Protein backbone atom coordinates (compact mmCIF):
# COMPACT_ATOMS: atom_id res chain seq x y z
CA UNK A 1 0.00 0.00 0.00
CA UNK A 2 1.25 3.49 -0.81
CA UNK A 3 2.62 5.62 1.99
CA UNK A 4 -0.05 8.29 2.32
CA UNK A 5 2.13 10.58 4.42
CA UNK A 6 4.93 11.22 1.94
CA UNK A 7 3.27 13.96 -0.05
CA UNK A 8 2.31 16.21 2.84
CA UNK A 9 4.02 19.59 3.15
CA UNK A 10 2.19 20.52 6.30
CA UNK A 11 -0.80 18.82 7.84
CA UNK A 12 -3.20 20.99 9.74
CA UNK A 13 -6.24 19.69 11.53
CA UNK A 14 -8.18 21.65 14.06
CA UNK A 15 -10.79 24.28 14.74
CA UNK A 16 -10.35 27.45 12.74
CA UNK A 17 -12.01 30.79 13.17
CA UNK A 18 -15.15 31.23 11.11
CA UNK A 19 -14.17 34.68 9.87
CA UNK A 20 -15.71 36.23 6.81
CA UNK A 21 -16.25 33.87 3.94
CA UNK A 22 -17.57 34.13 0.50
CA UNK A 23 -19.38 31.06 -0.77
CA UNK A 24 -19.01 31.06 -4.51
CA UNK A 25 -21.01 29.51 -7.27
CA UNK A 26 -19.55 26.19 -8.32
CA UNK A 27 -20.45 25.30 -11.88
CA UNK A 28 -20.81 21.78 -13.16
CA UNK A 29 -17.66 19.98 -14.20
CA UNK A 30 -18.36 19.81 -17.88
CA UNK A 31 -18.43 23.58 -18.14
CA UNK A 32 -14.66 23.75 -17.72
CA UNK A 33 -13.30 25.35 -20.85
CA UNK A 34 -9.59 24.81 -21.25
CA UNK A 35 -8.35 26.91 -24.10
CA UNK A 36 -5.13 26.23 -25.83
CA UNK A 37 -2.59 28.26 -23.89
CA UNK A 38 -0.34 28.61 -26.89
CA UNK A 39 -2.97 30.83 -28.50
CA UNK A 40 -2.79 33.33 -25.67
CA UNK A 41 -1.24 36.67 -26.35
CA UNK A 42 1.40 36.96 -23.71
CA UNK A 43 3.98 39.70 -23.90
CA UNK A 44 7.60 38.60 -23.89
CA UNK A 45 8.32 39.87 -20.41
CA UNK A 46 5.49 38.04 -18.69
CA UNK A 47 6.11 34.74 -20.53
CA UNK A 48 9.72 34.94 -19.49
CA UNK A 49 8.74 35.36 -15.86
CA UNK A 50 6.03 32.73 -16.09
CA UNK A 51 8.40 30.12 -17.48
CA UNK A 52 10.66 30.79 -14.51
CA UNK A 53 8.30 30.61 -11.58
CA UNK A 54 4.62 31.11 -10.94
CA UNK A 55 5.32 33.15 -7.82
CA UNK A 56 7.97 35.39 -9.34
CA UNK A 57 5.51 37.34 -11.44
CA UNK A 58 5.94 41.06 -11.49
CA UNK A 59 3.50 42.98 -9.29
CA UNK A 60 0.72 44.73 -11.17
CA UNK A 61 0.61 47.28 -8.43
CA UNK A 62 1.92 47.55 -4.93
CA UNK A 63 -0.59 50.13 -3.89
CA UNK A 64 -3.39 49.26 -1.49
CA UNK A 65 -6.88 50.26 -2.56
CA UNK A 66 -9.47 51.24 -0.02
CA UNK A 67 -12.22 52.01 -2.47
CA UNK A 68 -14.21 49.14 -4.01
CA UNK A 69 -14.91 51.27 -7.12
CA UNK A 70 -11.20 51.73 -7.72
CA UNK A 71 -10.90 48.01 -7.20
CA UNK A 72 -13.48 47.19 -9.86
CA UNK A 73 -11.89 49.72 -12.26
CA UNK A 74 -8.65 47.88 -11.76
CA UNK A 75 -10.20 44.48 -12.46
CA UNK A 76 -10.11 44.89 -16.23
CA UNK A 77 -6.39 45.62 -16.36
CA UNK A 78 -5.65 42.92 -13.80
CA UNK A 79 -7.79 40.51 -15.78
CA UNK A 80 -5.59 40.84 -18.90
CA UNK A 81 -2.44 40.27 -16.91
CA UNK A 82 -4.02 37.42 -14.99
CA UNK A 83 -5.31 35.62 -18.07
CA UNK A 84 -2.36 33.23 -18.64
CA UNK A 85 -2.24 32.50 -14.91
CA UNK A 86 -5.95 31.69 -14.80
CA UNK A 87 -5.44 29.30 -17.69
CA UNK A 88 -2.81 27.52 -15.65
CA UNK A 89 -5.18 27.27 -12.68
CA UNK A 90 -7.87 26.04 -15.02
CA UNK A 91 -5.47 23.37 -16.31
CA UNK A 92 -4.68 22.36 -12.71
CA UNK A 93 -8.39 22.06 -12.04
CA UNK A 94 -8.72 19.77 -15.05
CA UNK A 95 -5.85 17.60 -13.82
CA UNK A 96 -7.44 17.25 -10.37
CA UNK A 97 -10.85 16.61 -11.94
CA UNK A 98 -9.50 13.86 -14.13
CA UNK A 99 -7.88 12.18 -11.11
CA UNK A 100 -11.31 12.11 -9.45
CA UNK A 101 -13.04 10.90 -12.59
CA UNK A 102 -10.50 8.07 -12.95
CA UNK A 103 -11.29 7.06 -9.35
CA UNK A 104 -14.99 7.00 -10.16
CA UNK A 105 -14.33 4.90 -13.23
CA UNK A 106 -12.35 2.42 -11.16
CA UNK A 107 -15.26 1.97 -8.75
CA UNK A 108 -17.58 1.50 -11.71
CA UNK A 109 -15.25 -1.10 -13.24
CA UNK A 110 -15.07 -2.95 -9.93
CA UNK A 111 -18.88 -2.78 -9.67
CA UNK A 112 -18.63 -0.99 -6.36
CA UNK A 113 -20.89 1.74 -5.04
CA UNK A 114 -19.76 5.12 -6.35
CA UNK A 115 -18.39 7.10 -3.36
CA UNK A 116 -18.86 10.36 -5.30
CA UNK A 117 -22.35 11.70 -5.81
CA UNK A 118 -21.27 14.67 -7.93
CA UNK A 119 -18.40 17.09 -8.48
CA UNK A 120 -18.63 20.84 -9.05
CA UNK A 121 -15.83 23.16 -9.99
CA UNK A 122 -15.23 26.84 -10.38
CA UNK A 123 -12.44 29.23 -11.29
CA UNK A 124 -12.33 32.33 -9.11
CA UNK A 125 -13.13 35.53 -10.99
CA UNK A 126 -10.62 38.36 -11.23
CA UNK A 127 -12.79 40.69 -9.14
CA UNK A 128 -13.20 37.99 -6.51
CA UNK A 129 -9.41 37.49 -6.35
CA UNK A 130 -8.93 41.24 -5.97
CA UNK A 131 -11.67 41.38 -3.34
CA UNK A 132 -9.96 38.64 -1.34
CA UNK A 133 -6.59 40.40 -1.50
CA UNK A 134 -8.24 43.57 -0.30
CA UNK A 135 -10.10 41.79 2.50
CA UNK A 136 -6.81 40.34 3.70
CA UNK A 137 -5.21 43.80 3.33
CA UNK A 138 -2.62 42.48 0.87
CA UNK A 139 -0.97 44.11 -2.10
CA UNK A 140 -2.89 43.76 -5.34
CA UNK A 141 -0.27 41.89 -7.30
CA UNK A 142 -0.05 38.59 -9.12
CA UNK A 143 2.78 37.40 -6.91
CA UNK A 144 0.76 38.08 -3.79
CA UNK A 145 -2.36 36.49 -5.33
CA UNK A 146 -0.49 33.29 -6.26
CA UNK A 147 1.07 33.05 -2.81
CA UNK A 148 -1.97 33.87 -0.72
CA UNK A 149 -5.13 32.94 -2.58
CA UNK A 150 -5.24 29.16 -2.66
CA UNK A 151 -8.79 28.76 -3.87
CA UNK A 152 -8.37 30.32 -7.33
CA UNK A 153 -9.13 26.81 -8.63
CA UNK A 154 -11.86 25.19 -6.55
CA UNK A 155 -13.38 21.73 -6.70
CA UNK A 156 -16.26 20.50 -4.54
CA UNK A 157 -16.65 16.75 -4.19
CA UNK A 158 -20.03 15.72 -2.80
CA UNK A 159 -20.28 12.18 -1.41
CA UNK A 160 -23.17 10.09 -0.07
CA UNK A 161 -21.53 9.14 3.25
CA UNK A 162 -18.84 10.52 5.58
CA UNK A 163 -16.76 7.36 5.09
CA UNK A 164 -16.71 8.19 1.36
CA UNK A 165 -15.22 11.62 2.08
CA UNK A 166 -12.30 10.01 3.89
CA UNK A 167 -11.98 7.32 1.24
CA UNK A 168 -11.54 10.00 -1.44
CA UNK A 169 -9.12 11.89 0.80
CA UNK A 170 -7.01 8.75 1.26
CA UNK A 171 -7.03 8.01 -2.47
CA UNK A 172 -5.84 11.55 -3.19
CA UNK A 173 -3.13 11.38 -0.54
CA UNK A 174 -1.87 8.13 -2.02
CA UNK A 175 -1.07 9.92 -5.30
CA UNK A 176 2.56 10.80 -4.75
CA UNK A 177 2.73 13.60 -7.30
CA UNK A 178 0.07 15.60 -5.46
CA UNK A 179 1.43 17.74 -2.65
CA UNK A 180 -0.94 18.36 0.23
CA UNK A 181 -0.40 21.96 1.27
CA UNK A 182 -3.10 22.20 3.92
CA UNK A 183 -5.89 20.10 5.34
CA UNK A 184 -8.70 21.44 7.51
CA UNK A 185 -11.09 18.88 8.94
CA UNK A 186 -14.30 20.71 9.72
CA UNK A 187 -16.05 17.34 9.96
CA UNK A 188 -14.07 16.31 13.03
CA UNK A 189 -14.03 19.91 14.22
CA UNK A 190 -17.09 21.76 12.86
CA UNK A 191 -17.08 25.56 12.74
CA UNK A 192 -19.04 27.24 15.50
CA UNK A 193 -22.02 27.82 13.20
CA UNK A 194 -22.15 24.09 12.40
CA UNK A 195 -20.35 24.18 9.04
CA UNK A 196 -18.84 20.79 8.22
CA UNK A 197 -16.60 19.79 5.30
CA UNK A 198 -13.10 18.57 4.68
CA UNK A 199 -10.93 21.21 3.00
CA UNK A 200 -7.77 20.11 1.25
CA UNK A 201 -5.41 22.39 -0.64
CA UNK A 202 -3.34 20.34 -3.00
CA UNK A 203 -0.55 21.33 -5.39
CA UNK A 204 -1.14 19.75 -8.78
CA UNK A 205 1.59 19.32 -11.42
CA UNK A 206 0.79 21.19 -14.61
CA UNK A 207 2.98 21.41 -17.69
CA UNK A 208 2.59 24.98 -18.83
CA UNK A 209 4.69 26.72 -21.48
CA UNK A 210 7.28 23.97 -21.36
CA UNK A 211 7.72 23.97 -17.62
CA UNK A 212 6.25 21.99 -14.74
CA UNK A 213 4.32 24.16 -12.29
CA UNK A 214 2.84 22.97 -9.01
CA UNK A 215 -0.46 24.81 -8.95
CA UNK A 216 -2.69 24.92 -5.85
CA UNK A 217 -6.27 23.68 -6.07
CA UNK A 218 -8.74 23.82 -3.19
CA UNK A 219 -10.86 20.71 -2.74
CA UNK A 220 -13.92 20.81 -0.54
CA UNK A 221 -15.10 17.30 0.29
CA UNK A 222 -18.46 16.93 1.97
CA UNK A 223 -21.54 14.74 2.13
CA UNK A 224 -24.82 15.53 0.41
CA UNK A 225 -26.28 16.37 3.82
CA UNK A 226 -23.43 18.76 4.61
CA UNK A 227 -23.83 20.29 1.16
CA UNK A 228 -27.54 20.87 1.77
CA UNK A 229 -26.79 22.60 5.08
CA UNK A 230 -23.98 24.74 3.59
CA UNK A 231 -26.06 25.97 0.67
CA UNK A 232 -29.07 26.83 2.86
CA UNK A 233 -26.85 28.49 5.45
CA UNK A 234 -25.26 30.55 2.69
CA UNK A 235 -28.69 31.51 1.42
CA UNK A 236 -29.82 32.55 4.90
CA UNK A 237 -26.65 34.54 5.49
CA UNK A 238 -26.94 36.26 2.11
CA UNK A 239 -30.63 37.11 2.65
CA UNK A 240 -29.88 38.54 6.08
CA UNK A 241 -27.06 40.66 4.66
CA UNK A 242 -29.11 42.01 1.75
CA UNK A 243 -32.04 42.83 4.07
CA UNK A 244 -29.69 44.80 6.27
CA UNK A 245 -28.17 46.57 3.26
CA UNK A 246 -31.61 47.43 1.87
CA UNK A 247 -32.51 48.99 5.19
CA UNK A 248 -35.40 46.62 5.93
CA UNK A 249 -36.67 47.38 9.37
CA UNK A 250 -37.99 44.07 10.59
CA UNK A 251 -37.75 43.13 14.21
CA UNK A 252 -35.64 40.04 13.44
CA UNK A 253 -32.83 42.11 11.93
CA UNK A 254 -30.40 41.57 14.73
CA UNK A 255 -31.25 37.94 15.40
CA UNK A 256 -28.19 35.77 15.37
CA UNK A 257 -29.12 32.47 13.76
CA UNK A 258 -25.82 30.79 14.62
CA UNK A 259 -27.23 28.66 17.45
CA UNK A 260 -30.18 27.49 15.34
CA UNK A 261 -27.99 26.71 12.36
CA UNK A 262 -25.65 24.73 14.57
CA UNK A 263 -28.60 22.83 16.00
CA UNK A 264 -29.82 21.94 12.50
CA UNK A 265 -26.29 20.86 11.55
CA UNK A 266 -26.23 18.52 14.55
CA UNK A 267 -29.65 17.08 13.64
CA UNK A 268 -28.44 16.50 10.10
CA UNK A 269 -25.29 14.85 11.44
CA UNK A 270 -27.33 12.52 13.68
CA UNK A 271 -29.53 11.53 10.72
CA UNK A 272 -26.64 10.83 8.38
CA UNK A 273 -24.79 8.86 11.08
CA UNK A 274 -27.84 6.57 11.36
CA UNK A 275 -28.11 6.16 7.60
CA UNK A 276 -24.40 5.45 7.37
CA UNK A 277 -24.67 2.79 10.08
CA UNK A 278 -27.41 1.06 8.08
CA UNK A 279 -25.34 1.25 4.93
CA UNK A 280 -22.24 -0.11 6.67
CA UNK A 281 -24.25 -3.01 8.08
CA UNK A 282 -25.42 -3.91 4.58
CA UNK A 283 -22.08 -3.34 2.85
CA UNK A 284 -19.75 -5.05 5.32
Ligand code: GTP
Pocket residue numbers: 016017018019021022023024151184191193195199229230231233234
Ligand atom coordinates in the same frame (compact mmCIF):
# COMPACT_ATOMS: atom_id res chain seq x y z
P1 GTP B 1 -9.60 31.60 2.98
O1 GTP B 1 -8.49 32.54 2.97
O2 GTP B 1 -10.79 32.04 2.13
O3 GTP B 1 -9.21 30.20 2.64
O4 GTP B 1 -10.18 31.67 4.42
P2 GTP B 1 -10.31 30.49 5.43
O5 GTP B 1 -9.13 29.58 5.30
O6 GTP B 1 -10.62 31.06 6.76
O7 GTP B 1 -11.59 29.78 4.90
P3 GTP B 1 -11.84 28.23 4.81
O8 GTP B 1 -10.73 27.60 4.02
O9 GTP B 1 -12.12 27.70 6.16
O10 GTP B 1 -13.17 28.21 3.96
C1 GTP B 1 -13.15 28.57 2.62
C2 GTP B 1 -14.44 28.18 1.90
O11 GTP B 1 -15.19 27.19 2.63
C3 GTP B 1 -15.42 29.32 1.71
O12 GTP B 1 -15.12 30.06 0.56
C4 GTP B 1 -16.75 28.59 1.59
O13 GTP B 1 -16.90 28.04 0.28
C5 GTP B 1 -16.59 27.45 2.55
N1 GTP B 1 -17.05 27.82 3.90
C6 GTP B 1 -16.26 28.07 4.99
N2 GTP B 1 -17.01 28.35 6.06
C7 GTP B 1 -18.29 28.29 5.68
C8 GTP B 1 -19.55 28.48 6.36
O14 GTP B 1 -19.63 28.78 7.54
N3 GTP B 1 -20.69 28.31 5.61
C9 GTP B 1 -20.67 27.98 4.29
N4 GTP B 1 -21.83 27.85 3.66
N5 GTP B 1 -19.49 27.79 3.63
C10 GTP B 1 -18.33 27.94 4.31
Ligand code: MG
Pocket residue numbers: none
Ligand atom coordinates in the same frame (compact mmCIF):
# COMPACT_ATOMS: atom_id res chain seq x y z
MG1 MG C 1 -8.83 28.49 3.19
